[in-house]
Amino acid sequence: MKIVAIRETTLDMAEATRNAAVGFGRMTASVAVVEVETTAGHRVRGYAIDSPGRYASGAVLRERLAPRVLAADPAAYLDASGTLPDPWKIRALAMRDEKPGGHGERAAAMGLLDGAIWDLIGKLQDKPLWAVLRGPKLGTPQVPVYATCGFYRGEDDLEKLRDELERAVDLGFDTVKIKGGAIDLDADRKRIDAALEYLGGKAKLALDCNATMTLNDARLFLSAIADLPIAWVEEPVDPLDYDAHRALAAEFAVPLGTGENLYSAADARNLLRHGGLRPERDLLQFDIGLGHGLVEYLRIVAEAEDAGWLRENFVPHVGYRFALQVAAGLGLGRHEVGPFQRIAYRPAMAGACALPGDAPGIGWEADPAFASLFAALDR
Ligand code: MG
Numbered sequence: 001m002k003i004v005a006i007r008e009t010t011l012d013m014a015e016a017t018r019n020a021a022v023g024f025g026r027m028t029a030s031v032a033v034v035e036v037e038t039t040a041g042h043r044v045r046g047y048a049i050d051s052p053g054r055y056a057s058g059a060v061l062r063e064r065l066a067p068r069v070l071a072a073d074p075a076a077y078l079d080a081s082g083t084l085p086d087p088w089k090i091r092a093l094a095m096r097d098e099k100p101g102g103h104g105e106r107a108a109a110m111g112l113l114d115g116a117i118w119d120l121i122g123k124l125q126d127k128p129l130w131a132v133l134r135g136p137k138l139g140t141p142q143v144p145v146y147a148t149c150g151f152y153r154g155e156d157d158l159e160k161l162r163d164e165l166e167r168a169v170d171l172g173f174d175t176v177k178i179k180g181g182a183i184d185l186d187a188d189r190k191r192i193d194a195a196l197e198y199l200g201g202k203a204k205l206a207l208d209c210n211a212t213m214t215l216n217d218a219r220l221f222l223s224a225i226a227d228l229p230i231a232w233v234e235e236p237v238d239p240l241d242y243d244a245h246r247a248l249a250a251e252f253a254v255p256l257g258t259g260e261n262l263y264s265a266a267d268a269r270n271l272l273r274h275g276g277l278r279p280e281r282d283l284l285q286f287d288i289g290l291g292h293g294l295v296e297y298l299r300i301v302a303e304a305e306d307a308g309w310l311r312e313n314f315v316p317h318v319g320y321r322f323a324l325q326v327a328a329g330l331g332l333g334r335h336e337v338g339p340f341q342r343i344a345y346r347p348a349m350a351g352a353c354a355l356p357g358d359a360p361g362i363g364w365e366a367d368p369a370f371a372s373l374f375a376a377l378d379r
Contacts, residue, residue, distance in 0.1 A: 001083055001124075002074045004043070005035040006066035007377050008112065010056040011049075015342050017151035019053065020182035020210035024151075027342075030056040030108070033377040034116035036085070036124075044123050047364045047374045048115030050108055051287050051318040052341055060109035065094040069113070084124055087117045091295045100266070107263035107292045114293020115322050115362075122325075122361035129322075129363075130356045133329025141328040142353035146206065147171070148318075148338045150178025150195060158194055164340050165198045171339060174203050174352035175231055181209030181217070185224050192225060208234040211261065215244040222252045232257045232283055240267070246276025257283035260317035263291040265299040272307050279309045283333070287317035288326055301330065320345050321362050321370065328356040345369055 013027040029050040036044050050056070069077065072093055079086040094113055098106065122129040130141060149164040161178065168176045178195050180188055195205055207230055213221060218236040225233075232255040237244040239261040249256060256277065262268055268286060271277070277284075284304065288297045301314060312333035316323045319336075324347055327335045335354055339346050346369065347354040359366040364374060 001036055001038050001078060001085070003034060003069060003077070003085065004037050006032065006061070006070060006113065006116075007035075008032040008056075008058040008061045008066075009376050010058055011373065013052055013342050017153055018179075018182070019151055020179045020208065021212040022053075022210070024053070024342075027053065028056040029054065030058050030061070030112055031373055031377060032058075032061060032112040032116055033374065034113065034120060036120060038124070039083070044120060045378070046116035046118070046120030046123065046361065047370075047377070048112040048119065048289065048322065049320060049364075049370065049373065050112065051290055051320070052338065052343065053318075054108065054290060055105070057105040057109040057112070060106050061112055064098070065109055065113055068096055069094050084121055085117050087114055087121070087293070087295050090114070090117055091293070103263035103267065103291070108290045111289035111291060111293040114295055115289050118294055118322070119361040119364065126360050128356060128358055129325035129361055130328035133326065140355065140358065141331070142350055142355060143324060143327045143332070144334045144352060145173065145337050145347070145349070145354045146175035146177055146334055147173040148177050148208070148336055149340055150176070152179055152182060158191065161191070161195060162198045165195060165203075168339065169199065169202045171346070172349050172352055173337075175206065175334075176203050177206040177208050177234065177336075179210065180207035180225075180233070181213050181221050181236065185220060188221070189224055192228065196228065204229070204231040206231040206234065206257070209236045211235040211238050213237055215241070215247060218244070218248055219251065222248065222254060226252065226254070230254050234258065234283075234285065235260065242271060242274035242276075245271070246274065249276040249278055249282070255281040255283060257285050257315065259285040260287050260290075262286060265296055265303060268300045269303060272304060272309070279313060282313065283315045284309065284313050285315050285317050288319050288323050290317070294326060297326065318345075321347070321356075321364055321367060324354055324356050325362050343369055343373070
C-alpha cells in the first residue's frame with residue numbers, strides 16, 4: 001500500500017452570525033483527502049474536514065506536512081502488516097523538523113491528515129471507525145448529544161433564538177447550548193431567561209462564553225446566573241489562563257467546560273495540572289481534529305485517565321462525524337452537534353443519542369451534508 005496523493009481545498013464557511021467573541025462573516029475551513037493505492041491496485045480515499053469557527057490551514061498541509069509523507073518510503077508509514085497506514089508513524093513523519101510548542105494552525109493541518117488516515121484505516125478493514133477503536137463483538141453504540149445553537153444574530157435575535165430552540169427540541173435534543181457573556185449582563189440575563197422559557201423544561205440549557213471575559217467579568221456573569229439551572233458554562237475565560245479557571249472552579253458550583261482551544265497534550269496537561277477543574281462535574285472539550293488529530297487525543301485521554309478523569313468527562317468540540325465515531329469508539333461523554341450552522345450537521349438519532357452507523361471508516365460519503373463537500377477533492 002502506498003499513499004499517492006494528499007489534497008486540500010478551502011471551503012467558504014461565512015455566516016451572518018456572532019458567537020460571544022467573534023463574527024463568522026469571513027470564516028473558512030479546510031477539507032482534505034488522502035488517497036492510497038493498495039497492493040491489489042485499488043484506489044481508496046480518506047477524508048477530513050475542520051471543525052467550524054476557525055480558518056483553513058491548507059498552506060501548512062500542502063507546503064510542509066504532505067510533502068514529507070509523500071516523499072517517504074511506504075515502509076516508513078505502514079503498520080507491521082504492511083497493509084494499513086500507521087497513524088502514529090504518519091504523525092511523526094509529517095511533524096519531522098517542526099519544533100515543539102506553538103500549537104496554532106499547524107495542529108489543525110496535522111489533524112486533517114490524521115483524520116483522513118483514520119477514515120482510510122476503517123475503509124481498508126471494511127469497518128466503521130468506532131468498531132476499529134472499540135474492538136470486535138460490540139453492538140453499535142449510541143452517543144448522547146447536545147445541540148449548539150443560539151448564536152447572536154443582531155436583528156430579530158430573540159425570535160431566531162426561539163425558533164432554533166424549538167426546532168432543536170423537535171429534533172430530539174435533550175440538551176442545547178447557546179452563547180453567553182458577549183452583551184451587557186442585564187440583556188444577557190434576559191436572553192438566557194428567554195431561552196429557558198422557550199425550552200419549557202424539555203431540554204437542559206448550557207452557555208458558551210467563547211473565552212471572551214476577564215476573570216472579574218466572569219465572576220459577575222456567573223454570579224448573575226447562579227440561581228438558574230445551567231448544565232455547564234463553557235470557556236468563561238481565556239483558555240490558557242489556568243489560574244482564572246482554578247479561581248472560578250473554587251468559587252462557583254456550576255460545571256465548567258473548556259479545552260476546545262488547547263491543541264496539544266502538553267497544553268491539556270497544564271490545564272489538568274493547574275486549572276483546578278473538578279472530575280466529578282467539569283467537561284473536557286478538546287477538539288480532536290484541530291488538536292493534531294486522534295493520535296494526540298488518545299494521549300490526552302490516557303493522561304487524563306491517569307489523573308483521575310473519566311471518559312464521560314470528555315465532550316469534544318464539534319468534529320462532526322469524526323468526533324462522533326471517536327466518541328462512540330472510546331465511550332466519551334457527549335457529542336456536539338450544530339444542526340443549524342453553515343454545514344447543517346444532523347446525524348441519525350435514536351431519542352437524544354446519535355448513531356455512528358455502519359458505513360466503513362468515518363462514513364462521510366453516507367451523509368448528504370458532507371458528501372458534496374468532498375466532491376471538489378475527487379479529481
Ligand atoms: Mg465552544
